[in-house]
Amino acid sequence: MGSPDFAAPGFSATTALLTDHYELTMLGSALADGTAARPCVFEVFARRLPDGRRYGVVAGTARALDAIADFRFTDAELAQLESTAVVDDATLAWLADYTFSGDIDGYPEGELYFPGSPLLTVRGTFAEAVVLETVLLSIFNHDSAIASAAARMSGAAHGRPIIEMGGRRTHEYAAVAAARASYLAGFATTSNLEAGRRYGIPTRGTVAHAFMLLHDSEEEAFRAQVAKMGADTTLLVDTYDITAGVETAVRVAGSELGAIRIDSGDVGVLARKAREQLDSLGAKDTRIVVSGDLDEHAIAALRAEPVDAYGVGTSVVTGSGAPTAGMVYKLVEVDGRPVAKRSTHKESRGGRKFALRRHRETGTAVEEVVYPATAAKPELGEHDRELQIPLVRDGVTVDGLPTLEDSRQRLRKALVSLPWEGLKLSHGEPAIPTVFL
Amino acid sequence: MGSPDFAAPGFSATTALLTDHYELTMLGSALADGTAARPCVFEVFARRLPDGRRYGVVAGTARALDAIADFRFTDAELAQLESTAVVDDATLAWLADYTFSGDIDGYPEGELYFPGSPLLTVRGTFAEAVVLETVLLSIFNHDSAIASAAARMSGAAHGRPIIEMGGRRTHEYAAVAAARASYLAGFATTSNLEAGRRYGIPTRGTVAHAFMLLHDSEEEAFRAQVAKMGADTTLLVDTYDITAGVETAVRVAGSELGAIRIDSGDVGVLARKAREQLDSLGAKDTRIVVSGDLDEHAIAALRAEPVDAYGVGTSVVTGSGAPTAGMVYKLVEVDGRPVAKRSTHKESRGGRKFALRRHRETGTAVEEVVYPATAAKPELGEHDRELQIPLVRDGVTVDGLPTLEDSRQRLRKALVSLPWEGLKLSHGEPAIPTVFL
Numbered sequence: 001m002g003s004p005d006f007a008a009p010g011f012s013a014t015t016a017l018l019t020d021h022y023e024l025t026m027l028g029s030a031l032a033d034g035t036a037a038r039p040c041v042f043e044v045f046a047r048r049l050p051d052g053r054r055y056g057v058v059a060g061t062a063r064a065l066d067a068i069a070d071f072r073f074t075d076a077e078l079a080q081l082e083s084t085a086v087v088d089d090a091t092l093a094w095l096a097d098y099t100f101s102g103d104i105d106g107y108p109e110g111e112l113y114f115p116g117s118p119l120l121t122v123r124g125t126f127a128e129a130v131v132l133e134t135v136l137l138s139i140f141n142h143d144s145a146i147a148s149a150a151a152r153m154s155g156a157a158h159g160r161p162i163i164e165m166g167g168r169r170t171h172e173y174a175a176v177a178a179a180r181a182s183y184l185a186g187f188a189t190t191s192n193l194e195a196g197r198r199y200g201i202p203t204r205g206t207v208a209h210a211f212m213l214l215h216d217s218e219e220e221a222f223r224a225q226v227a228k229m230g231a232d233t234t235l236l237v238d239t240y241d242i243t244a245g246v247e248t249a250v251r252v253a254g255s256e257l258g259a260i261r262i263d264s265g266d267v268g269v270l271a272r273k274a275r276e277q278l279d280s281l282g283a284k285d286t287r288i289v290v291s292g293d294l295d296e297h298a299i300a301a302l303r304a305e306p307v308d309a310y311g312v313g314t315s316v317v318t319g320s321g322a323p324t325a326g327m328v329y330k331l332v333e334v335d336g337r338p339v340a341k342r343s344t345h346k347e348s349r350g351g352r353k354f355a356l357r358r359h360r361e362t363g364t365a366v367e368e369v370v371y372p373a374t375a376a377k378p379e380l381g382e383h384d385r386e387l388q389i390p391l392v393r394d395g396v397t398v399d400g401l402p403t404l405e406d407s408r409q410r411l412r413k414a415l416v417s418l419p420w421e422g423l424k425l426s427h428g429e430p431a432i433p434t435v436f437l
Numbered sequence: 438m439g440s441p442d443f444a445a446p447g448f449s450a451t452t453a454l455l456t457d458h459y460e461l462t463m464l465g466s467a468l469a470d471g472t473a474a475r476p477c478v479f480e481v482f483a484r485r486l487p488d489g490r491r492y493g494v495v496a497g498t499a500r501a502l503d504a505i506a507d508f509r510f511t512d513a514e515l516a517q518l519e520s521t522a523v524v525d526d527a528t529l530a531w532l533a534d535y536t537f538s539g540d541i542d543g544y545p546e547g548e549l550y551f552p553g554s555p556l557l558t559v560r561g562t563f564a565e566a567v568v569l570e571t572v573l574l575s576i577f578n579h580d581s582a583i584a585s586a587a588a589r590m591s592g593a594a595h596g597r598p599i600i601e602m603g604g605r606r607t608h609e610y611a612a613v614a615a616a617r618a619s620y621l622a623g624f625a626t627t628s629n630l631e632a633g634r635r636y637g638i639p640t641r642g643t644v645a646h647a648f649m650l651l652h653d654s655e656e657e658a659f660r661a662q663v664a665k666m667g668a669d670t671t672l673l674v675d676t677y678d679i680t681a682g683v684e685t686a687v688r689v690a691g692s693e694l695g696a697i698r699i700d701s702g703d704v705g706v707l708a709r710k711a712r713e714q715l716d717s718l719g720a721k722d723t724r725i726v727v728s729g730d731l732d733e734h735a736i737a738a739l740r741a742e743p744v745d746a747y748g749v750g751t752s753v754v755t756g757s758g759a760p761t762a763g764m765v766y767k768l769v770e771v772d773g774r775p776v777a778k779r780s781t782h783k784e785s786r787g788g789r790k791f792a793l794r795r796h797r798e799t800g801t802a803v804e805e806v807v808y809p810a811t812a813a814k815p816e817l818g819e820h821d822r823e824l825q826i827p828l829v830r831d832g833v834t835v836d837g838l839p840t841l842e843d844s845r846q847r848l849r850k851a852l853v854s855l856p857w858e859g860l861k862l863s864h865g866e867p868a869i870p871t872v873f874l
Contacts (some may be wrong), residue, residue: 021633029662138607170760
């Protein structure tokens with residue numbers, strides 16, 4: 001879970017300025033009047049799921065812990081803050097010594113969450129905890145939005161592999177995190193080479209239409225590709241005429257051809273025709289990969305078609321209609337007292353909270369129980385489980401946190417535990433209710 | 438327009454792996470069969486605008502040129518590619534020497550674009566140009582999506598300043614680019630400190646509700662803030678009861694109070710009531726800042742209300758319903774011959790193209806004219822202008838490219854040139870037609 005030890009693009013010496021201005025002006029005022037040292041508890045949660053979604057997937061925890069470890073104000077950051085007069089000298093001096101020294105608990109990555117689930121709890125002084133708000137929310141809001149969308153796609157694909165190929169449709173570093181979140185949510189591979197480097201995710205890719213157009217004919221392009229990559233490659237057959245493309249592909253690569261890819265048109269109809277054609281040409285084991293503006297609904301609609309793998313781009317990196325998870329970072333406790341904003345429509349519950357999920361004997365989830373840390377712990381049934389785990393103690397990330405592969409497995413199991421309505425793609429209510437004790 | 442000279446978070450030694458796997462496997466095959474050296478032209482364009490949008494705003498050019506300059510394969514990148522067997526030794530050797538040596542022309546940042554506008558033209562060998570596809574599209578698709586949404590908000594705000602405060606709602610580095618794109622599109626300031634450092638954008642911020650809750654009372658919080666920041670600050674008045682909050686704010690800060698902020702509820706109604714109350718308390722110059730889930734429609738709906746500034750978050754960093762601009766990077770010319778994919782529904786036009794925009798004598802734009810580089814240049818009327826400018830020559834970024842401030846001014850003028858229907862927020866057709874000669 002630690003940072004890789006090489007200087008890669010986007011890896012930062014420090015994450016300290018990925019921060020809203022007001023975090024530091026608040027800090028300055030709180031240092032001046034002495035409230036900065038008050039022990040506080042902040043919680044990350046989502047008031048609601050994106051419109052019609054039935055569950056959310058926690059993602060970003062490992063990246064968030066790395067960002068906290070890298071949250072330091074070096075001379076470069078301090079000089080910037082000084083020259084722009086964001087804070088005064090006393091605050092600069094405090095920031096120069098900043099390292100987070102508190103405790104963090106949270107849902108492990110790959111866990112499901114529902115409205116109000118306390119998916120991260122940060123305890124420390126006001127000063128040390130408030131400045132982390134922006135970067136923590138950026139990471140959780142992005143990564144969880146992508147993982148939540150990707151999990152729906154993985155479910156719709158029903159075991160068929162999905163390759164994430166949306167890097168070009170989102171910010172170049174968001175792309176890397178999106179590849180990670182998609183993989184966590186069950187995607188098989190990614191096209192993103194940086195995600196391969198940072199997270200060890202398997203990367204895949206063959207050719208684009210540009211490769212076809214570069215050559216004097218489709219056949220020459222196929223021959224060049226097969227000569228280089230062998231017959232067990234994926235030939236892109238829809239540059240000119242798909243039927244001719246399939247015929248040429250099998251003629252060039254033989255019946256050992258690994259796969260064909262169809263990237264345009266009505267891919268369901270085209271896949272069926274291509275399957276018949278491939279079979280008639282003796283290429284019975286040649287797989288069919290489809291891509292081109294697929295989302296979870298399009299994937300589901302292709303379930304009956306002879307499709308072996310999906311390439312998904314835009315829809316997954318933009319969260320399929322929900323590009324942000326809507327999580328907030330709320331101060332819930334000061335000096336041991338619960339606190340909460342009392343405005344009309346943004347209800348918050350004060351006080352530190354724990355959470356557990358109740359299940360039937362069959363393993364099906366029944367409800368999310370969120371209860372005050374001050375209350376007696378509700379009795380845990382045999383199939384129930386507590387949801388938070390320790391992540392940071394005295395500023396140090398705890399050892400042995402789940403790996404990306406662990407999180408992938410966790411999500412797979414968690415999705416199986418949902419009531420079946422919870423897996424429907426249509427708009428609906430959260431799959432299980434959140435009960436606040 | 439060059440990279441800053443400090444090692445800041447997210448600044449990268451190299452951008453080379455922000456790349457789809459298939460760019461490098463295509464390269465490998467093309468190096469093997471000799472086609473890699475063919476002179477090629479790639480164009481970046483959008484087939485269509487996001488659903489119902491009337492114009493797009495070009496943003497990302499400066500970041501894209503920086504990314505090209507940083508596109509190098511150092512030992513770290515080569516080792517990763519070798520260990521994962523993405524390419525063979527000959528390709529690795531070629532990548533080790535990679536620097537882009539071709540020419541790039543494009544629309545300047547802040548220019549408007551329409552369906553088919555050739556907003557970037559990359560000329561070079563197939564090999565050197567194809568590998569840039571992913572990172573260029575990531576940058577243009579993200580930054581242009583944000584700038585296009587932000588421009589609508591700036592228009593709706595009708596001169597009232599907008600602060601961008603959405604960093605927490607998107608990936609932590611996308612946030613920095615989003616602040617830049619919003620500023621380009623007319624936003625006044627940002628909350629994002631890293632955007633302040635990288636791009637010199639003015640940053641602003643005061644306090645969040647956490648600061649209010651940290652204190653034993655609203656009055657204590659206000660006193661702490663005013664003591665630290667002076668009376669000319671913005672007090673957040675909606676933590677408990679807005680009417681009481683406004684009264685306390687003026688009592689604490691006096692009629693010199695800079696501003697109040699309202700972040701929840703029906704901000705139009707609340708702003709009107711707060712204005713009356715402030716006036717009655719003698720705080721006639723105290724401004725009213727509103728925030729909380731504002732988008733261009735909400736901003737427009739507040740035009741008649743006594744609002745002095747807007748804080749905008751989620752909607753701008755997610756492109757207000759269009760989080761990606763849908764731009765593509767297409768091979769249009771090989772060895773001087775036009776090339777184009779011939780599939781049914783993704784029409785492309787082969788051959789390098791230029792573009793100009795025609796205007797009436799009044800300065801109102803009439804049409805976007807896209808014409809083949811091989812054709813005679815259409816006659817330019819007095820009010821017409823050519824749209825591409827040279828960006829890179831022989832691999833070197835040309836001197837004197839527009840600054841961020843220049844681009845901001847360019848967009849302001851370009852928006853004035855649109856027919857008035859083009860500025861409507863409702864769904865519609867592109868503000869001017871694209872004519873292909």
